[in-house]
Amino acid sequence: MGPVQILQIHERQKIYDLIAETGCDPAGTALMVPKALQYLIRIAEVPAKAANLLKQEMLAKGGDCAVSRRTCSLEVETTTAILIGTEKQYKALLQKLKMQPFGLPAVGEQIRLALQRYEQSRYRDLSCRGKTITLGNRTQIMGILNLTPDSFSDGGSYNDIEKALQKMEEMIAEGADIIDVGAESTRPGAVALTAEEEIERLKPFLPELVRHCPVPISIDTYKSKVARFALEQGVHILNDVWGLRHDREIASLAAYYGVPLILMHNQIETNYKDLMAEIIKALEEAIEWALQAQVPEEALVVDPGIGFGKTYEQNLEVMARLSEFRVLGKPILLGTSRKSLIGNTLHLPVTERLEGTLATSVYGIMSGADILRVHDIQAHVRAAKMTDALVRRVK
The missing domain is CATH 3.30.1370 (Ribosomal Protein S8; Chain: A, domain 1)
Structure with a gap:
């Protein structure tokens, strides 16, 4: 007789496969799975x-x-x-x-x-105006391209077209699946731009980036005027860092242009009575607003908003409980790259936060994240591939 093993399995298919391995009758296996799945x-x-x-x-x-x-x-x-x-x-x-x-x-x-x-199955295709992002079989990597002079991490690094195109090409060569373009810094204390100022900053770049980029481009904005301009240039995804709480017209634009919409949790204060319940409720509201605007269910992605409207301790708790966002039934985007959560833990400057970022990203994949928004592409492509081999059993 072999050893006694205690198993911790929470996925339906893995439980089914485990029982089926015994040679159990298929009908019996189907009856046993609901008894083994505990919630x-x-x-x-x-x-x-x-x-x-x-x-x-x-x-x-x-x-x-x-x-x-x-x-x-x-x-x-x-x-x-x-x-x-x-x-x-x-x-x-x-x-x-x-x-x-x-x-x-x-x-x-x-x-x-x-x-x-x-x-529900995590396998789905995000239709991006002629381009497709397939979720579920492996983690997708979203590369950050900041066109801002004051971003917390790489502000001013790509402030001319040649440098921006070169950075885009580097990220794609390293394995980026999406390029996320932002023209306004959302770091705490950053000076807010008007929509017109943000558009002026984007004007020289977006047409060239869209023309030369083989993968989908997302625009990181919370203003419908900026979103409309970006969509007119051919951008494929809207990434709303305020989850429609600043400007709900963004949802109508996503529906009209037929593009995916990423809804991030964000708020000004950090006062919560029930942290996770309130964040989930806020994202549920954002999803409902998007659906009311005729954005299809399958076009929505959620982001817990690490570093936004949360203290250091709250960010840690959200990370630790990331799998709970599966209850929303939407793909999860995680963005922790070089953020203060890592800096405050490791007491390191922005330029030395790669290992900390990788730790949060790997944990995120294990907790159900489908997309990672990051600066360091090659390292994340490799880490995600290894983690996917462990978690999703893909090569």
Whole structure:
């Protein structure tokens, strides 16, 4: 007899393959997978009466539900509920919740959608005006091309067309899948530009970059006037660093021109009562605004916004819990390159943050990131290829 092994597997296909390896009957394998998939689901601000029924029903299905100890006596109006159960138990729970009062049918629908989005396939094609980005089979690398004189990392380095084209060509030769162009620094304390100033800065560059670039180009902006100008020049992707909170017209432009839209979480203050819940809710709102503007579901990408509207400790927590963004059912873009999160951890200047960036990027891939926005292309292409071999089993 061989050794006893304790396995930690949270992906449906890997569990299926593991059981199938035993020679188990295919029908039996299909029945066992939902019993092996366990989920810890957190729901904030559940009304006490609903929470009591939720706990009762979850216990009846063989799972469990943690709530405030004062919920039973209705001493609290609401409670956070932590549900613990297998996929099979949740399926049974959702059927029962359809017949319960206190808003539980709506809660059940939220749970159903969350599970569906969390488990849906990461394989998809982003259609970019004649170019295609395939997600899911390997990590995509987005190279940063700053046309700003005051960027925190490489401001002023590519302030003429020849230098910008040379940098673009270098990044593509090193393996960049996307080139992200920005003309306004978004670092803390940077001087904001008007839309007209940003357009003037882009005018000499964008037509040449689009003409010579073989991969999709994204424009890093939060102003619809700038986005419109960039799209008129042939740009393929909109990367909104304010997630439509500054200018919702950007969503209408993405829909009209048929381009992918990246929605990043951002806010001015760093005050949160419930960090991850509030960030996820904000991104859900941005997604809904985009859908209302007729942007297709499959054209949306989310970015947790590391370094934006978050303290050092909050950035660490978001990174540590990155996999939770899978509940949105959208590809995840991660941008940590050379940021203060790394500088404050390693106490190193911007020019010496490559290793720290690579650590966050590798962790990001393992947590579900599909796109990495980075400065150092070659190092990230190699690190991503190795990580993909481990996580996605691709060469």
